[in-house]
Amino acid sequence: MAKEITPRSENYSQWYNDIVVKADLAEQSAVRGCMVIKPYGYAIWEKMQSILDKAFKETGVQNAYFPLFIPKSFFSREAEHVAGFAKECAVVTHHRLMNNPDGKGVVVDPEAKLEEELIVRPTSETIIWSVYKNWIKSWRDLPILCNQWCNVVRWEMRTRPFLRTAEFLWQEGHTAHASAEEAQAKAEQMVGVYAKFARETMALPVIVGHKSPNERFAGALDTLTIEAMMQDGKALQAGTSHFLGQNFAKSFEVQYADKDGSLQYVWATSWGVSTRLMGALIMAHSDDNGLVLPPVLAPIQVVMVPIYKTDEERAAVLDKFEAIKAALAAKGVSVKIDDRDTLRPGFKFAEWEVKGVPVRIALGARDLAAGTVEVARRDTLEKATVSLEGVDAYIEDLLGKIQQNIYDKALAFRDANIRKCDDWEEFKTEIQKGGFLLCHWDGTAETEQAIKDATKATIRCIPVDSCVCEEEGKDIFSGKPSKGRVVFAIAY
RNA sequence: CUGGAUGUGGCGCAGUUGGUAGCGCACCUGGUUAGGGACCAGGAGGUCGAAGGUUCAAGUCCUUUCAUCCAGACCA
Numbered sequence: 001m002a003k004e005i006t007p008r009s010e011n012y013s014q015w016y017n018d019i020v021v022k023a024d025l026a027e028q029s030a031v032r033g034c035m036v037i038k039p040y041g042y043a044i045w046e047k048m049q050s051i052l053d054k055a056f057k058e059t060g061v062q063n064a065y066f067p068l069f070i071p072k073s074f075f076s077r078e079a080e081h082v083a084g085f086a087k088e089c090a091v092v093t094h095h096r097l098m099n100n101p102d103g104k105g106v107v108v109d110p111e112a113k114l115e116e117e118l119i120v121r122p123t124s125e126t127i128i129w130s131v132y133k134n135w136i137k138s139w140r141d142l143p144i145l146c147n148q149w150c151n152v153v154r155w156e157m158r159t160r161p162f163l164r165t166a167e168f169l170w171q172e173g174h175t176a177h178a179s180a181e182e183a184q185a186k187a188e189q190m191v192g193v194y195a196k197f198a199r200e201t202m203a204l205p206v207i208v209g210h211k212s213p214n215e216r217f218a219g220a221l222d223t224l225t226i227e228a229m230m231q232d233g234k235a236l237q238a239g240t241s242h243f244l245g246q247n248f249a250k251s252f253e254v255q256y257a258d259k260d261g262s263l264q265y266v267w268a269t270s271w272g273v274s275t276r277l278m279g280a281l282i283m284a285h286s287d288d289n290g291l292v293l294p295p296v297l298a299p300i301q302v303v304m305v306p307i308y309k310t311d312e313e314r315a316a317v318l319d320k321f322e323a324i325k326a327a328l329a330a331k332g333v334s335v336k337i338d339d340r341d342t343l344r345p346g347f348k349f350a351e352w353e354v355k356g357v358p359v360r361i362a363l364g365a366r367d368l369a370a371g372t373v374e375v376a377r378r379d380t381l382e383k384a385t386v387s388l389e390g391v392d393a394y395i396e397d398l399l400g401k402i403q404q405n406i407y408d409k410a411l412a413f414r415d416a417n418i419r420k421c422d423d424w425e426e427f428k429t430e431i432q433k434g435g436f437l438l439c440h441w442d443g444t445a446e447t448e449q450a451i452k453d454a455t456k457a458t459i460r461c462i463p464v465d466s467c468v469c470e471e472e473g474k475d476i477f478s479g480k481p482s483k484g485r486v487v488f489a490i491a492y
Numbered sequence: 493c494u495g496g497a498u499g500u501g502g503c504g505c506a507g508u509u510g511g512u513a514g515c516g517c518a519c520c521u522g523g524u525u526a527g528g529g530a531c532c533a534g535g536a537g538g539u540c541g542a543a544g545g546u547u548c549a550a551g552u553c554c555u556u557u558c559a560u561c562c563a564g565a566c567c568a
Contacts, residue, residue, distance in 0.1 A: 013562080032560095088567075123568080157493085157566050164567070217568045225568080240568050272568075307527050346528035353528095364527055374527080 012232045013160075019282055020161050022354045023291040033159035033166030040355065041278065043299035045169065048277060049149065051201050051296075052171065055193045056147050061173060064146040066127050069118035074126040078251040081125060081219035088155045092118040120153040125219070125244075125270060128174045129252040136256050136266060139178055143186075147173040162279030163236070163492050170274035176254065176266040180245070183267035184222070187243040190271040191224040194239035202277065203294040203407035204228050204284050205414050206238060207436075207487060209461025214445050217270075221245035227460045227487065229414045230283040233434015235460045235489035238280050241271035279492075284410055291356030292378055294406050295399040300336045302328060302395060303357045305348045307364030314341070317363050320388070324361070324373075327392035333399065353378060358402050359395055379405050420485070424476055427488075431457045436489045440482035442475035451477050451488070460487040 020026050025041030037045065053063070069092060075082045096112030121127065128146070135144060149171045159165050173190060177183040191208055198204040211223035220242040228238045249255070249265040258264045285292040295301050304321045308314040318339055325335045336357075338348050345362065352360055362374040373391055376383045379402050386394050417435030421427050431437055432455070441447065441459065452458050462484070470484045 028560095154567080158564090211568080215568080220568085223568065237568070242568075270568095274568095305527095309526065344526050344528090344530060346526085346530080348529085349527095350529045362527065366527070 015288075016283060016286075017161065019286050019291055019354075023282075023356060025278065025282070025291070026161055028161075031166070033156060035161050035165055037169075037275070040299065044281070044293070044297055045275060045278060047297050047299065048197075048201070049171075052193075052197055052273070053147075053149075055197060056171075056173065059145075059189060059193065061145045061147050061175075063148065065148050065150065066124050066131065068121055068150075070121050070124075070127045072117045072119055074130055075119060078126065078219055078248060080247070081251075088157075089122050090120040090153050090155055092120065121150075122152055122154045123270075123272075124148065124150075124152075124172055125174065125248055126252075129248045129254060129268075132174075132176055132266075133252050133254045136176060136254055138257050139259055139264075142176060142178045142256060142266065143182065144176040145173070145186075146175070147171055160279075160492075162282065163276055165275070168275050170272050172270060172272040175269045176249070177268070178256070178258070178264070178266065180267050183245075183269050184243050187222065187224055187241045187269040187271065190269070191226060191239070191241040194226050194241065194271075194273060197273075198226055198228065198238055198280075199407065201294070201296050202281055202284075203296075203403055203410060204238070204280060205407065205411040207461060207463050208465050209463040209487065211240075211461060212441075212445070212448055212459040212486070214448050215458060217242045219244060219247050220270075221247070224464075225461050227489075228280050228284060229417060229436060229489075230280070230492070231286075231413065232283075233417055233489075235436065235487075235491040236276070236280050236283065237460070237491065238277060239271075239273040242269060244268035244270060285406055286356070289350075289381070290354030292406065293356035293358060295358045295403045298356065298358050299334065300355075300357050301333050301399060302335045302359045302361060303348075303352045304335065304337045304361045304363070305345050305352075306337075306339060307345050307362055309365070313365050313368075316368060317365075320363060320368065321361075324388075324391060328395060331392060331396050333392075333396060349376075353381075359398060361391075361395075377402055379409070418487075421488075422473070422476060427451075427476055428455055431455050431488065431490060434490070436460065436487050438485040439476040439488050440473035440484070441486045442478050442480035442482050444478070444480075447475060447478045447480075455490075457488045457490050460489050460491060462486045 023040070024038050026035045026037045029036045093114055094108045094112045095114060096109040097106045098109040100107045132144060135141060151167055151169050153167045155166055156164050175183065175186050177186060195206055195208050198206045206226035206228045208224065208226055211225055216223040217240065222243040224241040225237055226239045228236050230236055246265040246267060248268050254266050255263045256266060281297070282291060285294070304325070306314060306317040306321065308317055318337065321337045325337060328335050338352070349360065356378060358378050360376040360378070362376070367373055371388050372385045373388055374383055375386050375395065375398065377398060419435065419437060421430055421437040421439050427437060427439065448459055473482045473485070474480065475482050
């Protein structure tokens with residue numbers, strides 16, 4: 001029987017799209033570059049949201065909401081920032097439709113032209129800072145720690161489901177502080193939250209580091225990032241946290257009266273992760289049978305497939321399933337009993353594998369007689385026959401093992417594809433094979449650009465949590481002195 | 493925007509030198525089945541992306557146009 005998922009060796013892009021579609025995560029929408037996130041995919045996003053949201057609140061952050069539309073003039077205040085976004089924004093110019101005088105459909109009412117165009121937010125710095133201006137008067141008002149869960153629109157020339165869509169869901173945190181040190185610490189704290197989330201929840205090993213000036217967010221003084229490696233060896237930026245300095249405060253004139261009565265500009269951060277994390281999840285863990293979900297994120301952690309010939313057998317098996325389900329539910333495990341009687345077991349096995357459900361239990365007459373169940377794990381595809389007695393404890397333990405194993409597997413893959421490189425000729429061929437190359441860099445934008453032009457590789461980050469990178473050396477391209485190694489890779 | 497490719501039932505595709513559309517999956521009905529994507533029989537579903545042209549006749553040839561995909565450019 002031919003598998004529906006295309007082997008990754010043939011065409012990684014096709015393989016990825018197949019998993020998105022077959023696992024029932026998302027489909028293409030009628031709007032160019034946008035996608036419909038289906039219930040199963042959205043359930044995963046909701047889990048990500050709830051876990052992240054809890055972590056944010058533990059750091060004192062509160063949720064708020066700001067408008068979707070931003071007056072065009074707001075963008076002209078921060079020159080550097082607008083340069084990074086101006087080219088790819090959707091613009092609202094009119095506010096009314098009318099019946100087409102030809103009688104065919106509707107047209108934009110030319111009378112309804114807006115005085116000032118509205119930009120559909122590509123990110124909310126400008127509107128949030130125009131609001132913060134009114135919130136911040138005194139040192140007592142600081143810090144302000146707000147996050148918003150919302151959608152943003154960026155009219156990208158080329159899109160890919162989850163990784164780069166014209167509209168996407170994300171959270172964006174925006175904080176204001178009295179001192180540079182406090183703001184910087186906040187930016188570091190939040191990238192730490194992201195790294196912990198990636199590792200512990202998504203089972204995704206990430207490298208935390210600073211972006212080079214070239215790759216920094218428009219308007220930021222420092223950008224911290226978590227960089228992950230996908231199974232084709234390409235890098236994916238999974239989340240960022242920016243130290244914005246006083247750029248936005250100055251542009252939007254956000255000043256507070258300090259304890260000594262002097263007027264001071266506030267210091268800012270912003271940080272965000274998006275539905276791109278879904279893309280990371282898919283590309284990091286999936287295999288040729290489909291999605292592989294870490295148990296912590298799986299909307300369904302255990303699926304039960306009954307096997308029967310007669311109505312009596314079916315009733316007996318489902319009865320047993322209900323008992324196991326109750327025991328598992330008491331332990332906080334989410335369980336789905338697949339009692340559809342129009343489909344055969346083999347079909348169900350394959351279907352739940354594509355969807356990445358971590359554990360599958362099969363139970364039939366044979367097992368009932370022996371007092372056992374068949375427990376299959378998605379990460380290794382191994383099957384075990386387990387005694388019905390205490391199966392709930394076995395599965396609870398197994399879910400933890402699967403979570404750990406998925407992380408270990410991804411970590412082993414990543415580490416096997418990180419290597420040092422000190423020779424430019426070698427670099428040019430090695431980088432095309434995928435993976436991360438740790439190389440010396442002289443710290444100049446010119447060198448970085450030259451390397452990018454020659455190989456398409458970019459500096460993914462200057463690591464902060466890896467001691468191997470702190471050593472003197474010579475730049476791989478220019479030969480000039482370098483204070484440490486940075487991560488080069490070809491990125492999504 | 494540049495280069496390449498593709499548009500034919502819900503999905504994936506075939507369709508020769510022009511002759512009035514077919515296959516697989518999915519769907520509906522009935523039956524047999526059920527421990528890894530079942531089988532048999534019957535059935536429904538398409539103005540072939542759109543517009544124009546050539547022709548007795550166009551899915552097929554010509555022109556225009558639109559859309560999608562891939563590779564660039566672009567991109568926290």
